[in-house]
Each structure stands twice: as C-alpha cells, then as structure tokens.
Amino acid sequence: MTFKQRKINASLFLDYFSAFSSSRLLSKIFYFFVLAFFLFLILTPTVYVIFYLFGQSEVVIAYFQTQPEAFNMIQEALFYSVSVAVIVSIVDLIFGIPLAWLLVRGMLSGRIKTILNILIELPLAVPTAGLGLSVALFWGVVPGISSPPFSLRIITSALPILVLFHFTTTFPYVVRSLAAILEEIDVYLEIAGRTCGASSFTAARTITFPLFRSGVATSLILSLAKSLSDTGGVMSVLSATQISVWTGTVLIGTWKHEIDIPARVNLDLIPPLAFLCVAMIFIALILMSTSRLIAKRVKIPIKKVWYETERKLSEKRSITTRNTLAIVFLGLFVLIPSFFLILYIPIGFTSSSLQVDWFRFFGSIANSLIVSIVATTINVLLGVPLGIFISRKKNRISNFFNVLVDIPYVVPSSALGFSVGLFWNAQQLISNQLFFVIMAHSAMTFPFIVRNVIGGLEDLDLYYEETARTLGARNFQIFYLITLPIIKFSIIAGIIMSFTRSVGETGATLAVATGFETAPVFIVNLINEHQFFNASLAIIALIVCTSLVILVLRTTFGQKKVRRV
C-alpha cells in the first residue's frame, strides 16, 4: 500500500468514525462509559477501604487490645505526618509568596526570570528518593560513609530532618502554583491603588491579596498533599541517617511488606493497616478542607491602613531584604540540599566498590517506564473525555465529577495504593502485580490530565467550536480539528506531570504490591542496604531516562506545528 493510499484510507476511516461517533446516542454512551470507568477504576478503591474497615472494626479493636504497640506506632506515625505537613506548608507559604511575587511582579529582566524559573523547577526532576538521600547527606549525619565536603551534619532528630527534606519536594510546587495564579491577577488594579496614594505594600495587601486567597489555598493544599504523601524520600532520609521513627506512609509501606513477605505472611496486619490508611485519608481530607476554609473565611483587614509601617515595608531596602531572604531560602533549603548528592558521587566512586546488580538495575527502570507509560496512557484515554465532559457540559453531574476528580490528588498515595490492592485482591479476578501497580499509579496521577484538559479548555473560546459547527463540522470533526489542536499542549503538559509523578512514586507501589521493584523502590532498597553510591547511580539513570522521555514528548508534540485539515 502506498503512503498516499494509506493516507486516503486513514482519512476515510476518520470520516466513517466521525459520522459514527457524532451521533447523539453514541456520544451519550461514550460519556457514560468514561464516567463509569472513572468511578470504578479510580474512585471505588478509596471508598472500598472505608467500607472494609467498617466491616472489620471489631477485628481492628481486638488487634489493638492485644497489640497496643501497633496503636502506639500509628499514633507516632500520624503525629509526624501531620506536624511535618503543617510546618512545611506554613513555611513554604511564608517564603513562597515573596518569591512568587518577585517572579511575577518583580522588575526582573527576562533572562534572570528564566534562570530563576529553571532553578525553582530543577528539584522536580529528581525522584524524591534521591532528594531524601541528598538531604540526608547535606543536613544529617550518615553513618558509615565519609561525608562530602561542605556537608553540615547538624541534624540528628526526626522532626527537623523530615521538615527540611519536605521543603525540597514541596517548595517548587508551591512557588509555581502561586506564581501562576498571581499572573492571572490584573496588575493594573494594584497600579490604580498606588495612583490613589497607597504604598506598594498597602496596595498589594488590600487589593491583590484578597484576590489571591484562592491561590494561597491551592498552594497550601498542594503542599499539604505532597508532604503527607511522600514515601520514598522519607524512607531514604530516615534510612540514611538511621533515625528510626514512623510516619504514616512509611508505616503503610512497612506493614504491607510484612503482610506479603513469603517467609512470614502476616495477614492479621491487614485490618489495622486499613485503619491507618483510612485515618490518613480522613486526615488529608480534613486538612485540605480546613485550609480551604481558612483561606476563604479569614478576614484580611482591607480598610485599616498602617501608614508609616507599610510605607517602610514598601521602601526599596525592605523589598530587597524580603527578596534576599526568599532567595536564600530557595538556595539553602531547596536547591543545595536537592543537588548535594552530586558532591557525594566522586567520594562514593573512590570509596565504594561498584557492585551493581545490573539485572535488577535495568529491570527496575524498565518496570518504572512500563508502569508510567501504561498508567499515563489510561489516564489520557479516560482523562481527556472526562475533562471535556466537566468543562463543556455544565450540569449537576459534571459539577459532581469536578469535585471527585481531585480526591486521588489529596489522598496520600500509599493509602491510595493500599486501597487499590485491597480492592482488586477482593475481586479475585486478576492477581497480576504489574496490573495492581498500574491501577494504583493510574488512580494517583489521574487528576493531572483532567485538570490540564479543563485548564486548556477554559482558555479555548467556545466560539471556535460553535463557529465550526455552523460551518458544517460534526462533533468528532470539531474534536479533532478544533479542540484537540488547541488543547494538545495542555494534554502534553498533563502527560509530563502524570508521567514524572508516576516514575518517581514509591509509596503507592510499595503499598499495592510487595516485591514489584520499580526504579524508586529499587533506590530505596539500595539506601536501606546502605549502598549509597549504587543508589546515586540509579538516581542519575532514572533522571536521564525521565528526561529522555520528556524530551521525546516535547520534540514530537511540543512545537506548534500547523495542522492541515
């Protein structure tokens, strides 16, 4: 078949498909399928674990009565998880707001802005397990190795090291989301305020800040969700510094491991583990709704003006101090700890013996890639139509789904992973570990695609689609000729976010299937075995693989090519 013929056949197929898929009944059936699939695959496991716990409540109580130390472990784990999340989120905001302000409203030259943006986003490229090791090497004391030069070695207790670690994983997200929302607030409002005589601080506080509170809520939720969720990094940092405490996600991973180890399968742990997961889910939901409520309800004084103080705060000296503090925070608490690992590599190279189990090494990377690619593909197939449904069909059902979509986002990934495992094990249909892991990753990263599609469609004027309809285009033609080319870039952004999150995820994998080694799990295992140099190599290999996939995606779809009709 010649290329031309193939093209004609493809076009004929599209025509048939277009006519076929544009029928109203089919469109309804399609959306019904997507919604049902979303509910079944993504949401049911979370609900299932709650029902399971209700059914097993007596067993759980009995277990805690006979094993009080298990309950104490849960208490400790929840204490650390919650206190770390709250401290980190508040500090993130304190330094994130001035930094976002500097990025969006500061008089920076284009080049400096680009560099600052890149610096802020750099830590996102490192898997959290790698960040954990790096933070441990910089701030903490890692026994048994010669420390790299400039390492501080000052932190030896759990709470501060966990807080310091979480800055590296959450701060870039917080600044990025604050900056994105600040970008949308009209700068002229503030300028108008200043021409009426307000100092720049007063104008920002009384005019921009009240409009910015939803952004603050979003960032707070993002930061809370990220720090409650992280497993791999926490495991790495605690294991490397040999500090033994429990956090929620670490305990989930450890107990799940004990349940599944072939030598001593401990099924009694399933009900208390379900209790821990449900507790984590509820804590996450409570923290999120509280922060949303606080951001909504807290009254910002907009009428009162502290003239002298605010004038002083608006002076150049104050602004410089504020910006310097924010940049020092970024450097000292985020960038240096994130990349400190680089200084360890030459030391590790000379002092460690290179005994890499290459089969495990490449096997884990291959597993990671398979899981991420398949999970992301499922998310695209389901998420794009769901995103279109939510943003284009304005009705009660779409509003309902709009709220539901974010649930996997706030639920800690290891709790989600355990729920997915529990749910699919109960079905006894499929017992394939790879399938479980894919399902867990898919559920965890699903909101990225949907949210990006919704965001992309918000920018797309409805008039384009309507004009195309009056010009004779049918539903499917509108989708592939008008909607898709415009939201393509949002979908790619969603794919990249979903893919990188999935590649770096440890908690969900450990909680859904023991013995299935993805790259981050492999890294955590190496750190547990104190093979820091091999772990560093694996981290670098994972960064390279992820970057390559992103590069391929960007070069294939990234350029704004002109699509011929």
Add this chain to the structure above:
Amino acid sequence: MKFRQELWKLYTENSIKIRNLTVKFQEKTVLDNLHLTIHPKEYLVILGPTGAGKTTLLRTIAGLLKPTQGNIVIGNFDITNLPPEDREVAYLPQNYSLFPYMNVRDNVLFSPRVKKTKTDNEMTELVTEVLDMVGLKERYDAFPNELSGGMMQRVGLARAIAADTKIFLLDEPLRALDARLNIQLRTEIRHLVKDLGITCLHVTHDQDEALSIADRILVLKEGKIVQMGKPATIYNRPQNYFAAYFIGESTSLEGVIQEITDECTIVLLPSNHQLICRPSELEKGVKVKILAKTETIDLNPIEDSNHEFQGDNIFTGEVIDRVFLGKFSNILVKIEGMNNPLIARISSYDVDKFKLNSLVQVKIEPHDLTPFLEE
C-alpha cells in the same frame, strides 16, 4: 447533498418566519415572544443596547441555542430543531473566531473540507476566488495572529462565503475596528452580500452603522421588538420613546398634553411654555415625553433682528456651552424654566455667531416633535 440543495432553494425563495420565539436562561427571559419575518436576500440589521438579546436571537437562528418556545420556519420547513451543522447558515461571532493554528487558506476552506463538497481542484479555485473577493489574495498563507483586525474580519467573511450558505449571521462584525475602517468595511460587506444574493442578519449597537447599511432595521430592547422598518422610517417616524431616544441625538422634554386637535398636539411644559407637536392619538392630561433631535432645532442670534423667527415653538434662551464636533458643532441653550438645555446642531462655520452667554432665539417645527407616553 440533496438535502443541502433543497435548503438553499428554500432559503433563496422563502422568508424566514420567526414565530412566538422565547428564549429563557433559567428564570431570565432573554427573548420574549418575538414575531418577525425576514425576506429572502434582505440585509436586516438588529439594533439595540447591550443586553437587548441581539446575540441570543442570532445564536438561536444559527441553532446554537434551543428556544424555550416558538419556532423558526422557512417556507413550510421548520428548522427549529435542525442542528447547526445542518442548517446551512454561516455564523460570524464577534471576535471572528478564526481558527488560530490554521492559515488563511485552511480557515477559508474549513467548511467545504468538513462537508466534503468540493474536490481539491475546486477548492483551489474557490480559495483564490473568495480571497480575491475580500482583497486578501496575497495573504493566503498568513496565520490569524499575523493579520490586522480588518484583515481578520475579511478572512471571517471569506470563510463564511466559502461555506456556500444562503444566510449570513454577523455578530457585531465591525466592533473591534477603528472608526475609519469601520466605515469602509460596512459598505464593503453590504456590497458583497448584495452581489452574492444572500440574506444577512447583522447585529450591532451602533446606530450610524445600522442606518447606513440596512435594508430594514429591527430595534430590540430587553428581548422585545421595539420597532422594525426601513432606516428612514425608524429615524424620522419612531413609534415609541425608546426608538426615538436610541437613534439620533436629541434633547428630552417632559410635559402634559393640554389640547389635541386634528392639526397638532399642544403640550404644556413645566416651565409653562406651550410646545406644539404633531397630532397624536393620546389623551388630554397624560404625561408625555418629547424628543427634539439636534438637527431639527434652529437658532438665531437675538442681535440679528433682520432674521427674527416667526411661527410656533419659538423660545428665547442663553448659550451655555459650545461643543466642536468637526464639521458640525453643538450649541447648548438654556431656556428659563426648562430642566434640560436644548442641544442644537449647527455648521461649525456659524459657531462664532453664538457667543457664550449671549441670548438666542430657538425654533422647532411642530412636525419634528412627536409626543410619546412615558415608559
């Protein structure tokens, strides 16, 4: 194809009849029981203030909105439930909606391509012909973001022409253009539509635009038809206060009908002046509003005793302001006891005759004044 041709035939031979058309958004009635007939090949301008329901009417005719009640019939064919893609009407929204990642050529050929109505060769001919018509033959490979507002507008029109439909729905097509281009393009659009023999519905809130291009004007207010007719009729013989107030520039006077005769209506103003107006069917004693259009008010400097006004509706007042408008100027005259100053439009050459604070004689011909009930 057959269905399309039958539709074309219907559109070119029959009027579009809109019957009992009501559109509600939740509880809000946006179009309220409209009845109107649009003749084939007519250029109808829908005029009204913001929120009058102009765009809603256009979108309902395009099939993008379902009416709550009523129907749209062409000949004996009811198109109320026909989906927009089957209606064979070309809708051009306010921002032209040129597809941003398609160049001019692909934008123009969008409709024949999705409808599969033309071969490749026919499409090449079509694009050349249509772009030639709108004067953009050279820019076939440009992207929308490389075009000026006027060019985008022309591409939007070219795309509508290439859609080969018999009805154009243009929603404020000249809104985003500067004044000069607006005047140039409005004539071009009218000529184009007339040459192609197309029925065109053109929405605008600009009265000058409406008066200059319409065969007929439909004045809408709050979803209801205020008046429909030829531009001159709408301008000179408005049927109610809104139509009179919305079109042209005028001074509003209030008063009570004192007497009605076969020749005139006498209105008593609060200043105790009597105003002689056109005869009306209103009753004695009712409160009315009268609009004096700027160009119907004559002025005469009081020092110029050679030219003293004679007849009805002659008042004396003081010049309180002069507004230069280019070729014309507006003179604001305060008449003792009247709430609003009268605005008279004179040639700018004569402005010096009317010095600030000088006294002038004012005259308004009774046939230029129509009393309307207060709304």
